Amino acid sequence: MKENKLRSTDWFGKSGKDGFIYRAWMKNQGYPGDEFEGRPVIGICNTFSELTPCNGHFRELAESVKRGVWEAGGFPLEFPVMSLGETLMKPTAMLFRNLASMDVEESIRANPIDGVVLLCGCDKTTPSLVMGAASVDIPTIVVSGGPMLTGRYRGKTIGTSDIWRFSEMYRNGEMSQEELTTSEACMCRSDGHCAVMGTASTMACMVESLGLTLPENAAIPAADSRRKRIAHMSGRRIVDMVKEDLRLSQILTREAFENAIMLNAAIGGSTNFVIHLLAIAGRIGVDLSLDDFNQLCEKIPLLLNLQPSGGYFMEDFYYAGGLPVVMKEMIGLLHPNVITANGKTMAENSATAECFDPNVIGTLEEPVKNLTGLAVVRGNLCINGAVIKPSASLKPELMQHRGPAVVFEDIDDYKARLDDPDLDVDENSILVLKNVGPKGYPGMPEVGNMSLPKKLLAKGVIDMVRISDGRMSGTGFGTVVLHVSPEAAVGGVLALVQDGDIIELDVANRRIHLEVSDEELEQRRGSWKPLELGYNRGYVNLHIKHVMQAHEGADLDFLKGGSGDQVLRDSH
Known part of the structure; x- marks a missing residue:
């Protein structure tokens, strides 16, 4: 086999001053020259x-x-x-x-x-x-x-997904802070x-x-x-x-x-x-x-x-x-x-792989669930798409659901009002969280799998449709629509949703629809104002100016493509 020229030769294979500098400073770590030459x-x-x-x-x-x-x-x-x-x-x-x-x-x-x-x-x-x-x-x-x-707590196996369960139990008075603290080391062992x-x-x-x-x-x-x-x-x-x-x-x-x-x-x-x-x-x-x-x-x-x-x-x-x-x-x-x-x-x-536990790994003929692990939905609420994980839903019937929006304008609004006894919400409502996308938070945090309102937990509600321009922890679960694009912070339709607006989710047909007329949305857009993000320097400012939307991978626009492996310039 003909070997290709090593890239490192452009450093260690040089003669004269340039090669001297590169090799000499490697040798100060005790390496003989033949270790890195060739x-x-x-x-x-x-x-x-x-x-x-x-x-x-x-x-x-x-x-x-x-x-x-x-x-x-x-x-x-x-x-x-x-x-x-x-x-x-x-x-x-x-x-x-x-x-x-x-x-x-x-x-x-x-x-x-x-x-x-x-x-x-x-x-x-x-x-x-x-x-x-x-x-x-x-x-x-x-x-x-x-x-x-795998974690072990009180004779049961636990993992990171149980954080969300334990949190709801704690909020509902079914688990004490002492029990929650004990479970921490049991999970991360x-x-x-x-x-x-x-x-x-x-x-x-x-x-x-x-x-x-x-x-x-x-x-x-x-x-x-x-x-x-x-x-x-x-x-x-x-x-x-x-x-x-x-x-x-x-x-x-x-x-x-x-x-x-x-x-x-x-x-x-x-x-x-x-x-x-x-x-x-x-x-x-x-x-x-x-x-x-x-x-x-x-x-x-x-x-x-x-x-x-x-x-x-x-x-x-x-x-x-x-x-x-x-x-x-x-x-x-x-x-x-x-x-x-x-x-x-x-x-x-x-070719030689073998399944040793069919309880863990299913087959195409006998899958664990018929629901797929990923679906993309589109509609007037997200013309560039949004994602949902059907297999993680706790109530598969929510894959087709129509209900009124309960809107939180940002994460602070959500935290302040979620457990308010006067919050106008029931199990048919759809929780909507705005301004947690790539620019809006900034950084697109994992807050999309919103906790359920405390008064609904007390009634035994275990899942609701939730929609946001943010992300969800991979350990999370529920009927959660994520990565809504365009995000609210750049004026996507999500920014215009109001309390009581009817939203329809139809995962089977890969559809999500806000039942508000185009004329009404245009009227609302006239009074919409972008967020004052308040980051005027450093990397965060760079991120806000250049980050692309979720459907584009949320990379920075000037990083798309490659630079190649050639060094910019020899400095010596």
Whole structure:
């Protein structure tokens, strides 16, 4: 096999002053010159941070990757990038996804890196790293951090989705603060990200579905020794990928994106999958739209019995056979011959997969639910679309519903009035939350799965239709319409909705309609005023000026497309 010229040669292979500077300062770490001259230099892009608990074990995971790189004849160099901790960052980690992607892109492109291993786990670290790497387009492999072990509380299994249940129980007086505090440590009892099919697990499944990882990457628990093994093997593999010049653009084809969309529907993945996949497609140059999601997901039932759409956890998914089992079951619907990071096709990677627990992984003939994991609805309320996760509904009859709107103008209005005893709301009402979109919050937080009014919880109401231009945690559930586009902050029709307006949701026909005449809407628009957001400097100001709408992936407009792997200029 003819080996390609290494990118790092433009640094370490130079003679004279330029080569002297690059090599000399590497040698101050104790490396002999032959370690980095002529060998593939492998960057390990590490999102470790003590402020990102999901990724808190990544120092150790990086060491496993390094061992694999050394064994294969490469030279590993670990580097940090901005880490996005979903559980701690305010107002939302999503506000900084695009900023982190810029950090990744420029760090890779500006340094002597021939191939890169992306270490990611928490919700936004995976898409931001893939987006950044896609813009540079060098050989890349992803290693996810893995889910935490299943929680145990009072003899029952629990996971992140139970936060929402416990919260409603606490608000309804069925659970004390002491009990709530005790359950915290019971739920988060090991390294790793959320143990359910939340956004972090969805992102791990997404990168495996796209072919960016070794098989079985998605579901191995963080605490399982096999997580270190796959990191080790990924370190070996990236060296060969460099020698083969197997780049992201060869893996991230249109067919790979279609596979990921269909598999996400089958596993009941997070609605956040949509916004992140659209952004990745925009970076690599694949034309993808919301219509593609509808067409590809429409007839795919739910095959995975995991919270929040089912009852089990990621740990159970791995023991049942993991994502390769779902791939094998769906291979007749997928593009089987797409190439993946290990050089094999998806069909080859899943050929020997075996289901060890049919209670966890269903079949196309006997699915967990006939409801799909994702649907896109359109109408005058959202001319550019909105998304809903039918499989996560607690009352399937709400998939076709007509009711009066109860409107909250922003998150502060919602918090102030939700539990007001005088709030004019009943179980047939539709809760509408405005101004929580990409510009409006800013950053599009996960507040779309609004809590139910306290007085309805007391009556035993468990689900209502909820509509917003925000997002929902992948761990959340309910009949929730999200990502309404255009958002309220830019003057979308959502901004014009008033209390009492009748809204019809018809998921079967992919339709949502505000029963207000065009003439009335135009009259209301005359008195509408945009929000005063009040951010006049820094990254947040940049975000507000340049962020695209949800149906475009909420990327910054000037980041669409790629930069390539050429350095800007030699400074010496």
